[in-house]
Amino acid sequence: MIQMDESKKVLVITPHPDDAESGAGGTIAKWSSQGANIALVVCTNGNKGTSDRNIDSVKIAALRKMEQSAAGEVLGLSKVVFLDYPDQGLEDNEKFRAQLVREIRIHRPDVVLTIDPERKWIRHRDHYVTGRVSLDAVFPYARDYLAYPEMIAEGLEPHKVLDVLLWGSDDPDTFIDIDESFETKMDALYCHESQMSQSRELGSERWRNRFAEYGPKVNSILAEPFKRLRIRG
Numbered sequence: 001m002i003q004m005d006e007s008k009k010v011l012v013i014t015p016h017p018d019d020a021e022s023g024a025g026g027t028i029a030k031w032s033s034q035g036a037n038i039a040l041v042v043c044t045n046g047n048k049g050t051s052d053r054n055i056d057s058v059k060i061a062a063l064r065k066m067e068q069s070a071a072g073e074v075l076g077l078s079k080v081v082f083l084d085y086p087d088q089g090l091e092d093n094e095k096f097r098a099q100l101v102r103e104i105r106i107h108r109p110d111v112v113l114t115i116d117p118e119r120k121w122i123r124h125r126d127h128y129v130t131g132r133v134s135l136d137a138v139f140p141y142a143r144d145y146l147a148y149p150e151m152i153a154e155g156l157e158p159h160k161v162l163d164v165l166l167w168g169s170d171d172p173d174t175f176i177d178i179d180e181s182f183e184t185k186m187d188a189l190y191c192h193e194s195q196m197s198q199s200r201e202l203g204s205e206r207w208r209n210r211f212a213e214y215g216p217k218v219n220s221i222l223a224e225p226f227k228r229l230r231i232r233g
Helices: 019-033 057-075 094-107 125-141 182-189 200-212
Strands: 009-014 037-044 079-085 111-115 163-167 174-177 223-230
Touching (some): 111 125
Antiparallel strands (some): 174 223
8 A cells, every 4th residue: 555645745747637537637636645645747738528519629628628727626736737728639749748757857756657658459659658758757757866866956865656546447456445536536526527428416316336446455435446557776
């Protein structure tokens, strides 16, 4: 079990607005209530995340940014960083990797939370690229002095992350009790009104059923599942 208190720092890296809330919102809310300092990096602006033909990509991106900011306040995040890549536009390249390395060196987290890139068969490409580049940024790039020497001049020293938790994994091995934080998770998720096709009542029931599958693994009613990667020397 990962213990959280006011000395702990967490960096959450999410592909789109609302992905972190759906995959790990209960855990984020729980850790925030325990005093952890939690920052969020939102990689894309979600500008294709609508089936409404009466709203253009610029307007939906602006709306989703506002929704994400509101959700961040509900979760008690210390900061929300928007990288503002277009939806469906992420690539595994030097620019994106350097941006994530920079955020890791700025926030110096004990734990990084992000999405599992290795989901089988059907997966959103932005999810795959975010997870893959996040893991590369954690190890070895953020750790190695010579990886980005230009950052040293800015005061961004190398940093070693101790733990990574991946949500959306096909092979979870770590389960975090969210009995007391489930409603906060729902509050944050429903800040993303543009993405919610069901009422709060129906949506909460659906999410409860999903996370009830994992609750007994940690002697609780509800739990969020993760794949845990412990970073060694």
